[in-house]
Amino acid sequence: MSEFLLELHSEEIPARMQVKAAADLKKIVCDQLKSAGLAYVDARSFVTPRRLALVVDGLPEKQPDVSEEKKGPKVGAHEKALEGFMKANSLTSIDQAEVRNTPKGDFYFVVNEIKGRNTTEVLSEIVVETIKVFPWPKSMKWSKNSFRWVRPLHSILAVFKGETLKGSFDFGNQTLDFGNKTRGHRFLAPDWFEVKNLDDYLHKLRLAKVLVDENERRDLIETQAKALCTAEGLSLKDDQGLLNEVTGLVEWPVLLMGRIADRFMTVPHEVLSTSMKEHQKYFSVLDGDGKLANRFVFAANTEATDEGKTIIAGNERVLASRLSDAEFFWDQDKKDKLESRVEGLSSIVFQAKLGTLAEKISRVQDLAEALSEQVGCDAKQARRAAELAKADLSTGMVYEFPELQGIMGRYYALHDGEAPEVAEAIAEHYSPLGPSDACPSAPVSVAVALADKLDTLVGFFGIDELPTGSKDPFALRRAALSIIRLITENGLQINLRQQISEACIAYQKTGASAAKPLGQDPHMGAGITFFDSAFKDNVNGITDTLMSFIADRLKVALKDKGVRHDLITAVFALGDEDDLVRLLARVDALAGLLKTDDGANLLAAYRRAANIVRIEEKKDKTVFDATVDTVLLQQSEEQALHEALEGASQEATKALEREDFTGAMAALAGLRPPMDAFFDKVTVNDDDPALRKNRLCLLSRIGVILGQVADFSRIEG
């Protein structure tokens, strides 16, 4: 069992790149080992801010010998071909080649026995190649070199079976020999030391105040941070993203706790947390009630001689300076009522072609009001919440912390004495932001959230800014998914098509006024003329495109929940269903039907019928959609089927009117026995053309009647 250890020691690697770099290192080396025929037992990579390391265990001493067989020209082939073959295989005479009989005649063959090379040799090449091809997202040159690495690369430790690999890497101006040395923590143990193997490496680095395993560092940070909190009767606010980032900023984490000065505790706690996290990478701490405590925890990268007193004091100072900014914004922002900021939104461009935020707000107000009845909220509150929804964008606090938009609006609204429902809606109207984000359920919030997203989607679809491939710069897919979640999770019965055309009308209204403030700018002016007409002349086009976009998002969303996409397609194919809640009920009912034996057999029978009809229609170049002539129904089975069909149709229609989709399905499920009987006894393609035509029309009815609940031709499997 032979072990290979590699460490690339550089200046600080950005935290965000480290995890992928470790994975890349392992993959790149291991892929090369595999293609070199070097089997191994295990490979692990490690990463710290200053080093990227890999250990591969269980490598052989050398590559296996291989015999390589090459087929040459045919015996008696042209002189030139023979010469080429001899040259390529270093033969002095063609007699050195073997003649073998193949089905295509006699051919020359040569068998080369290739001796496996020593693993050390191959590894040296692999190290050089790995460094050369390494895919950093951003890389740089340094000094006089032409080579690029993420930051200057200072040493290459490459040890196989305890011995340093022979080799070096050429940076262009400077050559770095492979070695067996590394160094410890920048300040605590900067000296170089020799390393024999992984155990030695990990052990000595630990003594030199470096924890090379990022998982160990992460666990240590979390454990230490929690311990600090527990000691104070507090708890750590969970933040895995921050934890991962901090892990990439330290080699020797030492967790320390600082205090937030009491005067800042009156500032909204979201502000404190955000400032600490975004600017300083500090963890927030919670008290027994789950509220923000006046402490913060951070990871220093060193053991200070004064137990961290200076470091804590310094960090508290920096935080105080940060928070006095926040405190200042909080005090300043409260001086102006949120209401008074609405006017300022006319100087914020929503999208160059779609006018300003003030115009967006006026549209969203109309839409929210229109939705209030279906959502079940007070129309005035919906209007008010929509009016104030974006007003916090012009506050100093949101300018500094854009991620607090909405949340700050709630604080300022409550301060101004707005209704709690209105304040809540301001905070929640951006939600849900993703599949895992909570979906608002308070009616006013739902109305404003829906209106805002509908307006955005209609606007961007109106100016033809659709997402393409992986590009969705305006997060329109997310907006569509949010609409779906808002409607379905709250069980809202909303006619989307109608709402979309309402949104288009809203754009027609603001279109004219938009020309005024932005009119001086030729850029904007042109856009407004364009969108004005698009929202007037192309309402149906916009609605159709947007509906199918939403349908696609719904399919994706349901697929994630395990709902069959073909069932969604089958129900969507009905075309007229734009009530998402009803649509989902239909899909559910259809899925329920197909799970039963009757349902499965009904589907089989339907397909048989549809196939026959399709083939015969093609043959006759006609469509069998005439009304069934009962007089021509001669056999009892066809009469029975006809009756059953019409009966089921009526029953299904009634059930559908009651929106009882399960009932409708049950009615259709009853069609199975008469259909089976029909296929058993009746010959569709009767010699009498009139009978044949009538029977085909009867079969065609099956599709039509089933089509009341779903397009069965779209169902797969």
Added chain:
Amino acid sequence: MLLRGQRLEATKNISTPALWLLIPNAGHYKFIQISHCSKMTNSNMSQSDVQKSDAKKSDVTPSVAPKTKVIVDPERCVQRLILKLQDYWARQGCVILQPYDVEVGAGTFHPATTLRSLGPDTWRAAYVQPCRRPTDGRYGDNPNRLQHYYQFQVIMKPSPANSQELYLGSLDAIGIDSSKHDLRFVEDDWESPTLGAWGLGWEVWCDGMEVSQFTYFQQVGGIECNPVPLELTYGLERLFMYVQGVENVYDLDWDGVPAEEGGKTYGDVFHQNEVEFSTYNFEVASTDELFDHFKEAEAECARILKFGEANAEKNGKAKGNLLPLPAYDQCLKASHLFNLLDARGVISVTERQAYIGRVRDLAKACCEAWNKTQLEEV
């Protein structure tokens, strides 16, 4: 976090005539373009660091009256610390220069950095550079924000193999002891659209505070740097406030001499400047004349370059004929004039990009001319 912009605390007021462009980003709105965003002198404006617009007297932080002078340690007064930095870098082989005598927004704009970054020769220099950012003026009322402040700048080409150690040595020289402090290199890449320049590096944290920018230049004036220079920038006021332990820039001990013996604070030296220049920048500067001056500087820069080019062609030699240095002065003037206009709030969104582009064209042309004079040597 921005060091070179000396943006410690901001007094922002965004309900100005500025036009903002917002795009919905992951459901939220992301501010992508604001009429007073990164100023052209602001070579190290990080992306997140969108600038505020003009602040008037009414919306600045409550005035923090300068306190009585406190001398913590004469060795840590402003002027001693500057001398220590100069002494340290002189010992590392840097030529110690004096500030450039044209207004600049950042130490990077000094020709000793911008132009000298290009060309194959070895170059090591260090200097203090006063920087002007007209829109950052706060009438002397903000404890952390100034329209005129100091940067200490080090440029070393090619970047030394022990760049980080050298830098840490300079912190030690001004009394920042690595056994007591937590020093960290945190990713922060640099880009200056105005100079057509970019580099990779870090912001250096001392106990959570950014004390320097550390950048390996990759490109300047659209030209690949070869060899690659190392650029270090220290925001002196902030760094010294930390070393002296004061909360208000105007409280900084300038000279280590007690007040009763005539000793001065930063406020004694500069407070009146801040008040007067804030008033001038925001209220008095004549925009018509500034626009004219901008055009003149731009034309003069182009004229100088053209003249040099004709001579170089005639004499078959770049050096001594091309005139990148005088042309670059005009580029700097244009850049500063633009900043003044920006502070007056008279440049619209669309114009803004155009003006930045015009200055970039000048900077690029100067860099190209400079590069020609340097490459000819070898």
